[in-house]
Amino acid sequence: MSLRVVYCGTPDFAVPALGALARLDEIAGETLELVAAYTQPDRPAGRGKKLTAPPVKQAAFELGLPVEQPLSLKDEAAQARLREYRPDLLVVAAYGLILPQSVLDLPRLGAINIHASLLPRWRGAAPINRAIEAGDTETGITIMQMEAGLDTGPMWLKRVEPIHADDTAATLHDRLAPLGAEALVEALPAIVRGDGAPEPQDDARACYAAKLAKAEAQVDWREPADLIERRVRAFNPWPVAQTSIDEQPLRLWGARLVDGHEEAVPGEVVELTADGFVVQTGRGGLELTRVQRAGGRPVAASDFARGRDLLGVRLGG
Numbered sequence: 001m002s003l004r005v006v007y008c009g010t011p012d013f014a015v016p017a018l019g020a021l022a023r024l025d026e027i028a029g030e031t032l033e034l035v036a037a038y039t040q041p042d043r044p045a046g047r048g049k050k051l052t053a054p055p056v057k058q059a060a061f062e063l064g065l066p067v068e069q070p071l072s073l074k075d076e077a078a079q080a081r082l083r084e085y086r087p088d089l090l091v092v093a094a095y096g097l098i099l100p101q102s103v104l105d106l107p108r109l110g111a112i113n114i115h116a117s118l119l120p121r122w123r124g125a126a127p128i129n130r131a132i133e134a135g136d137t138e139t140g141i142t143i144m145q146m147e148a149g150l151d152t153g154p155m156w157l158k159r160v161e162p163i164h165a166d167d168t169a170a171t172l173h174d175r176l177a178p179l180g181a182e183a184l185v186e187a188l189p190a191i192v193r194g195d196g197a198p199e200p201q202d203d204a205r206a207c208y209a210a211k212l213a214k215a216e217a218q219v220d221w222r223e224p225a226d227l228i229e230r231r232v233r234a235f236n237p238w239p240v241a242q243t244s245i246d247e248q249p250l251r252l253w254g255a256r257l258v259d260g261h262e263e264a265v266p267g268e269v270v271e272l273t274a275d276g277f278v279v280q281t282g283r284g285g286l287e288l289t290r291v292q293r294a295g296g297r298p299v300a301a302s303d304f305a306r307g308r309d310l311l312g313v314r315l316g317g
Contacts, residue, residue: 003030003192006087006107007065008038009056013173014093016181017114018056021091022063024185028192035085036066038073040096073103082106089192092146093180101148111146112191114180116173117209118142118158120201123151124209128176129169131209133234135226138162139172141180143187145198152206154198157187168236212239219243219252221267221316225284229255240292243267243315250315253290253298260285267316276301277310 003026007018024032037060045052053061060067070078079102090111092099104111117127119142124130131139140160147153159179163172190196217239219228232241232255241252261270264280271278276289292298 001030002033003027004033004035004086004088005091006036006038006082006085007034007091008095009093010040010054010096011094012055013116013177013180014056015059016178017091017093017184018059020181020185028189030192034065035087036068038068038095041069041071073097074100079103091184099146104146104148109191112156113144113146113153114184115142115144115151116176116180118160119144119151119155120203120206122207122209125211127209128172129212129234131163132167132169132172133230135230136163141176141183143183152201154200156191156198157183159183168233170237214239217242219316221279222282225257225260225281225286228281228286229257245313245315249294251292252288253292255289256287258285258287265314267314269310269313269315272305272310274302277305279315
């Protein structure tokens with residue numbers, strides 16, 4: 001008996017799980033057939049806005065898989081195309097398109113999702129970033145049976161990953177992506193055999209991980225240093241925390257908590273250090289260690305400060 005699987009994913013996070021599926025010959029006695037990869041359409045990227053294939057598309061081509069890129073799965077023609085693949089199971093990871101109930105009902109085993117949080121905490125589009133921003137000490141991967149609601153389905157398996165004090169969204173992403181692949185492989189046999197039942201989520205404990213917006217990146221120096229520092233890490237590599245100096249944008253790539261000068265006004269540069277410079281916040285100081293001027297590259301904040309009279313300068317206008 002064969003198990004026909006369609007994979008749905010788009011960004012780098014979804015690539016390791018696709019590779020893990022491709023390496024499996026069978027699951028719970030059923031021969032695995034990875035029959036297609038679904039991913040979002042190519043988008044303009046980079047400074048030249050060149051049309052670029054999503055990472056999952058690139059990986060699927062390397063595996064010799066058919067690739068489908070519908071604008072929506074609500075479209076009847078797109079659903080008809082999916083039915084032609086006769087999937088027994090959909091595996092979804094950061095796909096970015098809504099799967100309507102008619103699609104979830106199509107495979108005999110439904111659809112499972114690789115979600116980058118310990119549900120029900122951080123349902124939604126940006127769980128990695130929001131966990132760092134909130135100061136969580138741990139996160140992880142949840143393998144979830146999909147429902148029409150936003151990340152509301154019952155859970156087959158969880159794997160915990162600590163959040164380190166210096167983690168950025170990029171470093172945490174790079175640990176969670178392969179962990180998602182491992183968790184998927186671990187969860188699949190029970191799902192295919194129908195062993196047990198997934199655990200319902202406690203909706204009362206749910207948090208919403210809203211999609212990131214560029215406007216959030218603007219630093220308000222009246223806020224406490226610990227919150228700003230977490231956002232610097234949570235918004236790395238996108239949208240990148242940002243302030244201004246001399247009415248020009250200044251991106252913040254690295255920062256750490258230090259003692260402040262409480263008599264200073266928020267946004268004021270109060271100290272030069274070996275690694276950069278200290279800015280007063282609404283509560284405490286924040287040492288900037290890596291920054292980027294408009295049109296430039298990220299540099300050590302100490303190099304940025306060299307030859308400048310920054311003491312007393314107020315960032316952010």
